[in-house]
Amino acid sequence: MQFNGVLANLKTYEAGKPIELVVREYGIEAKDVIKLASNENPRGCSPKVIEAVRAEAVHMNRYPDDSMYELKESLAKKYHVEDKNIIIGSGSDQVIEIAIHAKANANTKVLMAGITFAMYEIYALQTGAKVLRTPSAQHNLKEMLEIYKANKDISIIMLCIPNNPLGECLDAKDVYAFLDQIDKETLVVVDAAYLEYARFKDPVKNIDAQELITKYPNAIYTGTFSKAYGLGGMRCGYGIAQPEIIQTFLKLRAPFNITNLTLKAAIVALSDEAFMDASVKENFEQMSAYEAFAKELGFKVIESYTNFIVLEFDASKNSGAIAQKLMEKGIIVRNLGSYGMNAIRVTIGTPEQNARFFELFKTIYM
Amino acid sequence: MQFNGVLANLKTYEAGKPIELVVREYGIEAKDVIKLASNENPRGCSPKVIEAVRAEAVHMNRYPDDSMYELKESLAKKYHVEDKNIIIGSGSDQVIEIAIHAKANANTKVLMAGITFAMYEIYALQTGAKVLRTPSAQHNLKEMLEIYKANKDISIIMLCIPNNPLGECLDAKDVYAFLDQIDKETLVVVDAAYLEYARFKDPVKNIDAQELITKYPNAIYTGTFSKAYGLGGMRCGYGIAQPEIIQTFLKLRAPFNITNLTLKAAIVALSDEAFMDASVKENFEQMSAYEAFAKELGFKVIESYTNFIVLEFDASKNSGAIAQKLMEKGIIVRNLGSYGMNAIRVTIGTPEQNARFFELFKTIYM
Numbered sequence: 104m105q106f107n108g109v110l111a112n113l114k115t116y117e118a119g120k121p122i123e124l125v126v127r128e129y130g131i132e133a134k135d136v137i138k139l140a141s142n143e144n145p146r147g148c149s150p151k152v153i154e155a156v157r158a159e160a161v162h163m164n165r166y167p168d169d170s171m172y173e174l175k176e177s178l179a180k181k182y183h184v185e186d187k188n189i190i191i192g193s194g195s196d197q198v199i200e201i202a203i204h205a206k207a208n209a210n211t212k213v214l215m216a217g218i219t220f221a222m223y224e225i226y227a228l229q230t231g232a233k234v235l236r237t238p239s240a241q242h243n244l245k246e247m248l249e250i251y252k253a254n255k256d257i258s259i260i261m262l263c264i265p266n267n268p269l270g271e272c273l274d275a276k277d278v279y280a281f282l283d284q285i286d287k288e289t290l291v292v293v294d295a296a297y298l299e300y301a302r303f304k305d306p307v308k309n310i311d312a313q314e315l316i317t318k319y320p321n322a323i324y325t326g327t328f329s330k331a332y333g334l335g336g337m338r339c340g341y342g343i344a345q346p347e348i349i350q351t352f353l354k355l356r357a358p359f360n361i362t363n364l365t366l367k368a369a370i371v372a373l374s375d376e377a378f379m380d381a382s383v384k385e386n387f388e389q390m391s392a393y394e395a396f397a398k399e400l401g402f403k404v405i406e407s408y409t410n411f412i413v414l415e416f417d418a419s420k421n422s423g424a425i426a427q428k429l430m431e432k433g434i435i436v437r438n439l440g441s442y443g444m445n446a447i448r449v450t451i452g453t454p455e456q457n458a459r460f461f462e463l464f465k466t467i468y469m
Numbered sequence: 470m471q472f473n474g475v476l477a478n479l480k481t482y483e484a485g486k487p488i489e490l491v492v493r494e495y496g497i498e499a500k501d502v503i504k505l506a507s508n509e510n511p512r513g514c515s516p517k518v519i520e521a522v523r524a525e526a527v528h529m530n531r532y533p534d535d536s537m538y539e540l541k542e543s544l545a546k547k548y549h550v551e552d553k554n555i556i557i558g559s560g561s562d563q564v565i566e567i568a569i570h571a572k573a574n575a576n577t578k579v580l581m582a583g584i585t586f587a588m589y590e591i592y593a594l595q596t597g598a599k600v601l602r603t604p605s606a607q608h609n610l611k612e613m614l615e616i617y618k619a620n621k622d623i624s625i626i627m628l629c630i631p632n633n634p635l636g637e638c639l640d641a642k643d644v645y646a647f648l649d650q651i652d653k654e655t656l657v658v659v660d661a662a663y664l665e666y667a668r669f670k671d672p673v674k675n676i677d678a679q680e681l682i683t684k685y686p687n688a689i690y691t692g693t694f695s696k697a698y699g700l701g702g703m704r705c706g707y708g709i710a711q712p713e714i715i716q717t718f719l720k721l722r723a724p725f726n727i728t729n730l731t732l733k734a735a736i737v738a739l740s741d742e743a744f745m746d747a748s749v750k751e752n753f754e755q756m757s758a759y760e761a762f763a764k765e766l767g768f769k770v771i772e773s774y775t776n777f778i779v780l781e782f783d784a785s786k787n788s789g790a791i792a793q794k795l796m797e798k799g800i801i802v803r804n805l806g807s808y809g810m811n812a813i814r815v816t817i818g819t820p821e822q823n824a825r826f827f828e829l830f831k832t833i834y835m
Contacts (some may be wrong), residue, residue, distance in 0.1 A: 104654060104687060106571045106717050113720045118535035127538075144530045156730075157523045163734065164510045164699040169484035172493075193559060196723055205472045222723070229721065288470060321470060333530040336729035351472050354479045355595065357562055357588070362728055363702035364522075368529060 109209075109231045116225055120435050131433045137459060139450040140435040141335065142267070142297075142411045146385065146453065148333030148368070149378035155371040156364050167363035174366055177373045178341055183313045187346040190353060193360050195296055195325040195340025200226045201355045202323060202342070203259060206290045207232035211258035214250055216242045218269055218442050220294065223261045232258065240444075241271045241405075244281045251285065260285065263294045264310060265301045268439060268448045270407030272301045272308045282319045290348075291322045296340075299331035301408035303383045308408060312343045320345045330410060331379045332372045337365045386410050389451045396461050400468060413439065415446040420468070422447050428467045434460055475575075475597045482591055486801050497799045503825060505816040506801040508633070508663075508777045510699030512751065512819065514734070515744035518700070521737040522730050533729035540732055543739045544707055549679045553712040556719060559726050561662055561691040561706025566592045567721045568689060568708070569625060572656045573598035577624035580616055582608045584635055584808050586660065589627045598624065606810075607637045607771075610647045617651065626651065629660045630676060631667045634805060634814045636773030638667045638674045648685045656714075657688045662706070665697035667774035669749045674774060678709040686711045696776060697745045698738045703731045752776050755817045762827050766834060779805065781812040786834070788813050794833045800826055 119140035126133050147153075175186040182188075192198035199222065207213050209231030215223050217240040224234050235254065237246040242262065251257055265272035278293070285291060293310060302309035312324040323344035329335040339361055342352065361369075372379075393412045397404045403415040416422055422445045426438035437448040452460065485506035492499050513519075541552040548554075558564035565588065573579050575597030581589050583606040590600050601620065603612040608628065617623055631638030644659070651657060659676060668675035678690040689710035695701040705727055708718065727735075738745070759778045763770045769781040782788055788811045792804035803814040818826065 104656065104713060107574050110571060110717055110720055115719050116724050118532070118724045121532070121534035121536070123534045123538065124536065138531070141532050143532065147527065147530045152529065153526045156526050156529070160519045160522045160526075161513065163518065163522065163702045164513045165504070166484070166487070166507050166509065166695075166701045168487035168489045170487070170490065172489065193723070194725065196725075200723055205476060208473050290470065329532075335532045335725075336529045338725060338728050347470060351476055353481050354476055357559070357566055358482045358484045359560065359562075359701075359704060362704050362731060364730055365728060 109229060113225065113228050116221060119437055120430070122435070125430060125433065125435060129431055129433070136433045136435065137452065137456045138435045139452050139456065139460065140437045142330060142409070142450045143335045144330065144333030144382050144410070145450070145456060146333060146382050149372055149375040151375045151378075152334070152368050152371045156368050159364050159367040162363055165363055166359050167361060167366045169358050171361075171366060174370050177370055178343075181373060182343055184316070184343055188316065188343050188349060190342045190349050190356060191361060192340045192342065192356070193338040194329055195294065195327040195342070196222055197360065198323075198325045198340055198342035198352070199223065199292060199294060201352045202290060202292055203227055203232075204230060204355055205351055206258045208258070211256050212254055213259045213261065214247060214254075214257050215261040216240070216247075216263065216266060218444070219261065219263045220267050227259075241269055242266055242273050244273065244277055248281060248284055251289075257289060259290045259292060261292050261294065263296075265297045265308070265408040267297065267409065268411070268413065268437065268442065270405050270409045270411060270413055272408035274307050275310045276307070278310060279318065282322060285321065287321045289321060291319065293322055293324045295324055296327045297330055297409040298326070299379060300383055300386060300410055304387055304408050316344055323348060328369050328372055331383055333378070333382065334368055334372060337362070337368050339365045339369045386451050389454060389457050392457055392461070393449070393451065400465070411448050411450045413446050413448050415444065418445070421445065425467060429463065432463050432467075434463055475595060479591065479594050482587060485803055486796070488801070491796060491799065491801060495797055495799070502799045502801065503818065503822045504801045505818050505822065505826065506803045507701065508696060508775070508816045509701045510696060510748050510776070511816070511822060512699060512748050514699030515738055515741040517741045517744075518734050518737045521733050525730050525733040528729055531729055532725050533727060533732045535724050537727075537732060540736050543736055544709075547739060548709055550682070550709055554682065554709050554715060556708045556715050556722060557727060558706045558708065558722070559704040560695055561660065561693040561708070562588055563726065564689075564691050564706055564708035564718070565589065565658060565660065567718045568656060568658055569593055569598075570596060570721055571717055572624045574624070577622050578620055579625045579627065580613060580620075580623050581627040582606070582613075582629065582632060584810070585627065585629045586633050607635055608632055608639050610639065610643055614647060614650055617655075623655060625656045625658060627658050627660065631663045631674070631774040633663065633775065634777070634779065634803065634808065636771050636775045636777060636779055638774035640673050641676045642673070644676060645684065648688060651687065653687045655687060657685065659688055659690045661690055662693045663696055663775040664692070665745060666749055666752060666776055670753055670774050682710055686713075689714060694735050694738055697749055699744070699748065700734055700738060703728070703734045705731045705735045752817050755820060755823050758823055758827070759815070759817065766831070777814050777816045779812050779814050781810065784811070787811065791833060795829065798829050798833075800829055
């Protein structure tokens with residue numbers, strides 16, 4: 104059967120390997136598998152969220168409130184915006200998908216960093232748009248601006264702040280200076296999935312959503328409950344933008360795009376910021392251990408403003424082989440070989456998980 | 470800001486009003502509101518599912534197994550197909566969205582019944598495709614075939630079996646005879662969201678997914694956990710088709726499109742078919758009460774093979790006013806005025822809910 108032409112050469116996104124797969128393939132018990140591959144919060148989520156979701160479980164037969172009134176009210180309060188500035192997605196991924204589908208098409212181009220979140224490209228290619236990347240792997244606004252000025256048909260610019268899978272983070276003032284140069288007809292997506300981490304590490308990284316969309320009506324800020332709030336499995340994110348953008352995006356949002364338990368989880372998560380703050384604090388305490396470990400073993404890391412760290416190896420080592428050996432021993436990490444790097448991305452785990460990683464890694468690396 | 474042209478005239482789907490909204494707008498306590506508007510299972514879901522979801526709630530920080538191995542295995546066993554024949558969606562809606570986005574475009578047409586599930590049209594219009602409808606409101610395969618033969622550019626045919634929001638249901642043998650006339654390049658979606666109900670009421674309505682896709686490689690069967698399984702709030706559905714179709718659709722499926730609690734809920738729901746069977750049985754016992762009630766009051770119903778029933782009024786009554794009055798008293802139903810009908814769609818509730826509906830309706834209708 105023939106399908107729409109853009110699908111012919113499109114690849115399917117390969118998600119990080121789940122614990123279940125390692126259990127099945129290597130015969131390791133689930134309790135002995137440590138997953139440091141998908142940047143999940145190793146502390147779980149707020150106990151208040153677990154309690155609320157368990158209580159709500161008697162209502163699984165009921166569709167969620169599709170207006171998402173209460174969640175939007177909570178987010179509006181947190182970000183000093185209004186309900187009409189907010190769209191809720193099944194993860195911020197879905198808001199990004201909608202943004203790209205609303206704006207890109209076969210006659211336009213989508214601009215992004217050399218190495219950044221893989222779904223940007225997939226969503227862009229689904230529309231037939233062409234993807235342009237900077238020569239630098241990490242975000243380089245000078246290069247982006249040059250490409251932008253040389254191409255009149257760029258419909259969207261993707262900024263991942265901080266960047267997944269590398270971990271670097273632009274300064275807010277540099278982002279604003281960049282946005283000053285961008286035409287108001289070009290949509291700029293500020294993907295802030297890990298910004299809770301970056302703003303803790305260094306306040307100059309913080310981008311205020313309300314300020315962003317007020318100064319730049321062509322910008323959209325996307326955030327998520329999947330990382331610092333520890334709700335990756337519940338699939339909830341959001342976009343904050345001017346009402347004109349939100350109204351259009353709502354036309355592409357399928358009704359009931361999150362579960363009713365997700366709605367409850369997100370609302371309660373916002374009421375327990377102390378849990379999130381503690382998660383972020385411990386993350387950076389533990390990241391110091393990774394930096395010290397890398398120094399000890401003599402390989403490079405990319406300074407990270409997230410809950411993961413990239414370990415780069417020299418040509419004597421192979422990141423694919425290292426990731427494979429770790430997995431056979433029950434530790435799942437992300438090999439960045441498919442990005443053209445000889446590196447692995449490791450999610451910062453709990454102190455116990457990280458200690459086990461260090462121990463096991465030494466036996467493999469030496 | 471300019472967006473893709475197809476969005477300009479696109480409408481946003483209006484979901485059934487949630488209980489929360491009636492509580493807010495009319496000051497009625499949540500416990501006194503009866504929602505018979507969204508065809509949810511009034512018995513809830515299997516207690517085994519609630520128990521399993523509560524246990525799984527400690528893992529909300531973890532992304533689901535994106536291969537959905539275990540759920541696909543369970544569905545494959547139920548339907549006598551293989552994993553490669555299955556795609557999982559956030560509700561069967563999402564599988565339908567993917568099907569339409571994969572196949573329809575601005576140069577093609579999408580064919581459907583005069584009155585059927587509203588999202589078909591929205592998804593079609595998102596691609597720029599033209600929507601063709603039969604003159605008859607209910608499914609009429611003779612009319613469909615005539616339109617199909619008169620239009621060479623129909624990329625997809627949507628069959629809602631049984632049909633939402635009307636409730637009628639085609640016979641399987643008539644569907645097969647129709648499919649014999651359809652070119653193998655035309656995708657035919659058999660939306661079986663309510664088929665658990667129809668096959669209980671009359672086995673001649675049953676469409677066997679395995680038989681369907683074997684005889685007709687251009688067909689896809691979609692099913693859901695939202696209705697008979699009582700999991701509307703958890704957003705899980707599936708498509709069953711030939712691997713060629715599934716592989717293409719997977720390119721448009723975003724990773725982690727259902728939550729990990731949803732995955733658990735669906736797997737456990739399939740292990741408790743007794744709950745589902747009991748729900749379906751009670752549904753039709755209660756539907757008889759609606760039919761008797763309509764006869765008593767002298768208005769028409771459409772014979773229904775689902776968990777809802779359409780009550781049609783003569784010109785002396787107005788369905789919008791009736792739905793509004795019911796809502797002000799705490800009973801939410803679906804007015805079908807927007808479909809050009811003077812009718813309401815009522816979900817079959819529990820015996821107690823239905824008794825209250827009959828009582829209240831009489832005070833409004835008389």
